[in-house]
Amino acid sequence: MIPTLRLARKYTSVFIALFTAISLAIFSAFAADQNLERKLEDLSPTLQQAIASVNIYQSLSKNHYRKLPLDQKHADKVFQRYLDRLDPNRSFFLKKDIDEFQRYREKLASSLKSGDLKPAFEIFNRYRKRAGDRARYLLARVDKGIGGINLKTDAELVIDRKDSPWLPDEKAQRELWDLQLKDSILSLKLNNKTDEEVIEQLKRRNTNLLRRLHQSKSEDAFQTYINAFTSIFDPHTQYFSPQTAENFDINMSLSLEGIGAVLQSEDEYTKVVSVVPGGPADLAGQLKPGDKIVSVAQGKGKLEDVVGMRLDDVVKLIRGKKKTLVRLEVIPGASKSQTTRVYEIVRDKVKLEEQDASSKIIEVKDKGVTRKIGIIEIPTFYIDFRAAQAGDPNYKSTTRDVRKLIAALKKEKIDGLVIDLRANGGGSLQEANELTGLFIGKGPTVVVRDSRGRMEKQEDPDPKLLYDGPLAVMVDRLSASASEIFAGAIQDYGRGIVIGSQTYGKGTVQSIQPLNHGQLKLTLAKFYRVSGQSTQNQGVLPDISYPSLYETRDIGENKLPDALPWDTINPVKFQRFGDLSAFFPQLDKKHKQRTKNNPDFVYLNEMKDYLSRYENKTKVSLNEEKRRLEIQSMRSQRLAIENRLRKAKGEELLNNLDELEEAEQANADNKDKKKEADAFVMEAGAILNDLIRLKKQATKPAQAA
Known part of the structure; x- marks a missing residue:
């Protein structure tokens, strides 16, 4: 951002002002980049955090529904959960790091009870170093251009490495990072990015990650560690830092102007946890739980890559004044191909009248x-x-x-x-x-x-x-x-x-x-x-x-x-009131007969099979031609499923999936369309009608022969 210049004298030329502004902007950008090259400073726990950790331990021990002794077995689980939260895909830590951390694991139970946070912070600081090494390595690779990177290889990348062994050494680490870089390049190229745009986006993405690491606060380490502890009790028990607690209160009151979605960080991505009923995202009808947000744009402006960005910074980009447009580029939760879609959402307050019961x-x-x-x-x-x-x-x-x-x-x-x-x-x-x-x-x-x-x-x-x-x-x-x-x-x-x-x-x-x-949410x-x-x-x-x-x-x-x-x-x-179970076999039989050729139920079953085929993939190809053919095959299968539904309903067929997105957006904007009963409501009515008829038949008096 170019700083505002106050001219010392009225006769200072516009040229000099402009030149100075540009020079300052270039210097600021250079200084910012140079700032990212400095060594990451270690984070240390505060006294308040140590006191809070003891309070949390005592509260969970006394008040939580599940009574768990903090023995070595459960301390081991906390230790593993903490590592999984920091490095879920096992891309950062080396085996020698994990071996070194074993001394902390053995004393973790006593550390949690006493409020000793030093072990947790040392592990967090090591994670930041390894993650910084990866970001710098990838920046250096991308800086040389991507023309020399082989995308004709037969290599594959394991998508989920949570059960893979820890990386044995730096050589294996760099080999994995190279594979991950190829996957990122392919994902962007297959979303119609030019080589220049791919380079620019990957530079920005890894610079964001470096910036996030430099901006890390002791609260980030504390919250991650304490939630690794609270999570062994149950998934709804959670510590909120003072800042997170404030955001939680805002979400619960539904008072903030935005899109009406609950977000969380997952690895380098911002993931949609849930969509608030009656909120702008819900009314738009596109964003779904499990979707990963990769870019955000204000109005019709340029999409800004948010992979590697802090969650609170992503939230700031998405929030805004009501009646303004925000565009989100997302990887749908059901997609393993990394193919993205762009959704348009008009910000607003969550409208309580949209949550009203209706008939x-x-x-x-x-x-x-x-x-x-x-x-x-x-x-x-x-x-x-x-x-x-x-x-x-x-x-x-x-x-x-x-x-x-x-x-x-x-x-x-x-x-x-x-x-x-x-x-x-x-x-x-x-x-x-x-x-x-x-x-x-x-x-x-x-x-x-x-x-x-x-x-x-x-x-x-x-x-x-x-x-x-x-x-x-x-x-x-x-x-x-x-x-x-x-x-x-x-x-x-x-x-x-x-x-x-x-x-x-x-x-x-x-x-x-x-x-x-902060605050503690616990299950009672x-x-x-x-x-x-x-x-x-x-x-x-x-x-x-x-x-x-x-x-x-x-x-x-x-x-x-x-x-x-x-x-x-x-x-x-x-x-x-009675036992309806005697009617269930007949109701189910009639339901299956009725829906066997129902276009909407046929479509739902086909989509279920389609998603299950691709969601269970454990590897992706790093061969550009093969990957492109796979995506074309996926898209053609999806298009065929959509067109079979449209043909059965007598609707105009689609030429491509882009037209489908336009049709979905039009349906989301069509309030009259939303008021129509869908096929599943109609079938529920038919099932209830069957029950009414069967109950009447059951109560008819038997006729004499």
């Missing part, structure tokens, strides 16, 4: 009979706590809104009701409890068990049964927490049928505890269904299953390391 009516025709099926979509379990505590009679909540929607649907004389909880990540436990009460009349809805084994039942506060008609609940892999409590209760009571795919499996309760330095309790089954890890299994694209992805509680296990307690007393 529509679909019609299902069956043997000359047309039945009306009400659909209520609930994106999240929300409540305006402040308004409710202030005594506002019109405060908003999921249950209050659903009451009104059901009343309106009853006036339309619906024959059945579907509650759509797909992609509903949860929210207020109070709302899950009260919403369940609208359909069961009275009784328990969920049991909460704390770390001491004490049980507390959540009871329906209102004995009135608002809706007693045929009911179905739609769920998918992204339905979690409060959604699982509701779906599990409906299933246990025999009140309705659950349709979709296995839910996420988030059945634990967390609490935020302030520390002398588990949820159990009234039948005694935990919702943790396993989630809710549907009665009638839909195919799911998430089955092959690392999404779900059971994919997370050290997740608390599924277990059971004694069931509590509750009054079942």
